[in-house]
Amino acid sequence: MVCRASSWFRRCSAPRPGHVRAAERGFALPIAVAGALVLLLGSSSLQLLSLQNRAQLHRVVQRQQIEDLLASAAQQTAAALQQTGGGCLLAKAHDAWAHAAAECAIEPQVLKDLQQGQVGSSRYRLTAYQPDGHGIEASSAQLELQLLAERPWRAAYRLALVPSSDGQAALQITAVQEQGLRGAGA
Amino acid sequence: MNLAEVIVAATLLLSASSGAAQMGAASAAALQRSRVQAAAVEQIEAQFLASAPLIAAAAAQHAPDPGAGCAAAAQWMQQQLQGGLPPLPAGLQRQLSIAASGEQVQLLIAASGSLRRTRLLHPAAFGLCGLAAAPARAESDEPIEEASDATL
Numbered sequence: 540m541v542c543r544a545s546s547w548f549r550r551c552s553a554p555r556p557g558h559v560r561a562a563e564r565g566f567a568l569p570i571a572v573a574g575a576l577v578l579l580l581g582s583s584s585l586q587l588l589s590l591q592n593r594a595q596l597h598r599v600v601q602r603q604q605i606e607d608l609l610a611s612a613a614q615q616t617a618a619a620l621q622q623t624g625g626g627c628l629l630a631k632a633h634d635a636w637a638h639a640a641a642e643c644a645i646e647p648q649v650l651k652d653l654q655q656g657q658v659g660s661s662r663y664r665l666t667a668y669q670p671d672g673h674g675i676e677a678s679s680a681q682l683e684l685q686l687l688a689e690r691p692w693r694a695a696y697r698l699a700l701v702p703s704s705d706g707q708a709a710l711q712i713t714a715v716q717e718q719g720l721r722g723a724g725a
Numbered sequence: 726m727n728l729a730e731v732i733v734a735a736t737l738l739l740s741a742s743s744g745a746a747q748m749g750a751a752s753a754a755a756l757q758r759s760r761v762q763a764a765a766v767e768q769i770e771a772q773f774l775a776s777a778p779l780i781a782a783a784a785a786q787h788a789p790d791p792g793a794g795c796a797a798a799a800q801w802m803q804q805q806l807q808g809g810l811p812p813l814p815a816g817l818q819r820q821l822s823i824a825a826s827g828e829q830v831q832l833l834i835a836a837s838g839s840l841r842r843t844r845l846l847h848p849a850a851f852g853l854c855g856l857a858a859a860p861a862r863a864e865s866d867e868p869i870e871e872a873s874d875a876t877l
């Protein structure tokens with residue numbers, strides 16, 4: 540006879556043939572299954588956590604390596620801007636470079652080379668340059684570079700400018716400050 | 726409850742415990758490795774962050790002669806970085822060399838595994854040279870390598 544408790548009364552019925560009695564079924568197996576599940580779930584969670592940590596660290600390192608590439612490119616570009624035409628282009632916005640090249644005695648090919656380059660095996664291009672003032676009154680300029688890669692990351696830099704120390708009416712770069720990545724859009 | 730059930734339950738629990746212990750140990754080790762790597766990532770970043778202010782401060786005190794050219798300025802920068810960068814934490818290796826162009830300093834910091842970062846620093850970007858293009862040098866100088874005595 541098997542009795543089941545309900546909220547108001549107990550119903551008792553005779554066991555059907557083929558059914559194992561509850562008392563005979565035992566509790567060891569359900570408890571073992573539950574325990575095994577808890578153990579496996581716990582260790583799986585720990586493993587998931589470690590995998591997430593690893594993936595996050597990988598993303599951070601990848602991002603830093605992209606920043607390194609673009610920072611190296613910014614140093615090269617700043618140096619090229621300084622060394623080409625006596626820094627004549629430093630005072631002019633990127634849009635005006637094509638017209639200013641003749642004034643600065645810069646060959647078209649040199650101007651083209653100035654706007655692209657390579658760091659290691661990675662190529663990059665200059666996408667924007669904007670001084671904050673006219674002529675040698677500018678005290679800083681915004682430089683933006685973009686990697687020519689599957690993911691075209693862009694980064695911005697601030698060039699600190701001072702009037703040239705050699706007495707010419709030109710600007711001189713004194714520092715290149717990173718302003719961070721600006722996404723990977725075209 | 727019979728003997729067969731007890732044996733099956735015990736076997737199941739033992740297998741699950743063993744598997745969970747192995748997975749847990751592997752995960753804990755991986756977490757520890759991640760923590761060590763994250764610390765190394767921060768320490769490398771600190772080295773790179775210190776490099777530009779160090780050159781600017783050194784140049785403010787005693788800048789190299791701008792007329793000497795970018796190659797000489799790059800060597801001056803290499804010396805300043807060599808002497809002025811923060812001490813190398815355990816497990817990291819730093820290499821300062823003149824890049825193949827002869828006018829740039831290459832700062833490479835590596836930790837165990839695949840963690841490795843490189844940056845190029847050009848003296849013209851710090852106002853130390855570049856008003857007139859200097860002739861490029863043929864080959865790089867011997868790199869200066871540093872390594873901490875402990876492993877990561």
